Amino acid sequence: MTLEDKKQTAARWFEELRNQICASFEAIEDDNEGPMANRAAGRFERKTWERTNQDDGAQGGGGTMSLMRGGRVFEKVGVNISTVHGTFTEEFAKNIPGADEDPRFFATGISLVAHMNSPRVPAVHMNTRFIATTKSWFGGGADLNAPLPNAQDTADFHKALQDCCDRHDPAYYEKYKKWCDEYFFIKHRNRARGEGGIFYDQLNTGDWEKDFAFTQDVGRTFDDIYPALIRRHMNEDWTAEERETQLEYRGYYAEFNLVYDRGTTFGLKTGGNVEAILMSLPPEAKWP
Numbered sequence: 616m617t618l619e620d621k622k623q624t625a626a627r628w629f630e631e632l633r634n635q636i637c638a639s640f641e642a643i644e645d646d647n648e649g650p651m652a653n654r655a656a657g658r659f660e661r662k663t664w665e666r667t668n669q670d671d672g673a674q675g676g677g678g679t680m681s682l683m684r685g686g687r688v689f690e691k692v693g694v695n696i697s698t699v700h701g702t703f704t705e706e707f708a709k710n711i712p713g714a715d716e717d718p719r720f721f722a723t724g725i726s727l728v729a730h731m732n733s734p735r736v737p738a739v740h741m742n743t744r745f746i747a748t749t750k751s752w753f754g755g756g757a758d759l760n761a762p763l764p765n766a767q768d769t770a771d772f773h774k775a776l777q778d779c780c781d782r783h784d785p786a787y788y789e790k791y792k793k794w795c796d797e798y799f800f801i802k803h804r805n806r807a808r809g810e811g812g813i814f815y816d817q818l819n820t821g822d823w824e825k826d827f828a829f830t831q832d833v834g835r836t837f838d839d840i841y842p843a844l845i846r847r848h849m850n851e852d853w854t855a856e857e858r859e860t861q862l863e864y865r866g867y868y869a870e871f872n873l874v875y876d877r878g879t880t881f882g883l884k885t886g887g888n889v890e891a892i893l894m895s896l897p898p899e900a901k902w903p
Contacts, residue, residue: 657686
């Protein structure tokens with residue numbers, strides 16, 4: 616395939632994965648019989664956006680936000696896709712592989728964050744992406760963010776990701792788990808953001824099809840394991856004390872995303888949609 620073919624193939628996959636995940640989450644809303652079952656089942660609302668041309672007019676693309684709020688299970692969940700292109704600023708280009716030679720770029724991907732009504736159901740983050748400058752690569756991962764960590768949930772989540780990695784390269788899991796632990800760490804609090812998972816970036820083995828297959832498998836694996844964890848706990852009652860713990864945890868989550876997250880920085884630096892970029896923030900949080 617040409618590079619243009621690869622760009623379009625990746626973009627179509629992220630849209631397909633978005634559709635699969637949204638369907639999984641809406642089925643969970645329909646099947647819930649828990650404390651908020653008297654509510655109407657939540658549904659995603661989609662909103663498209665376009666990048667505004669800037670300076671020399673070399674900016675373009677856009678994306679679609681899929682948001683569900685106030686559901687039976689999901690307090691707020693966003694499953695966003697975007698495909699953008701343009702030119703990095705001279706300052707930002709220095710930080711992106713290949714952009715120091717030519718500041719033009721292309722980026723397509725999916726980004727998901729789910730904040731749950733129940734503190735017993737873990738929040739989660741997942742994203743995968745394909746970026747091209749004079750070089751091209753895949754990146755992404757998934758990590759669990761439970762206000763009330765559950766050892767079995769954590770073990771099952773990691774096992775699913777390990778099995779996914781092992782299907783492609785036995786060295787991937789330990790490498791990407793370590794990367795996740797190091798990346799999703801709130802330095803000023805000296806604590807991990809959550810229970811970890813995998814994180815990878817600049818994946819280019821020289822075999823595009825192989826790297827794309829792994830990235831697809833990460834998305835499919837997420838769509839298998841996370842709904843299973845939700846269904847395990849979604850009908851359980853929770854206490855006011857557990858809700859307070861959840862709200863305080865969300866404060867730490869927000870701190871990481873605003874201070875350290877590279878995706879937030881990339882989106883804001885490249886003229887992305889602010890609402891979509893900050894979709895990751897929880898709908899309600901507290902600080903002790």
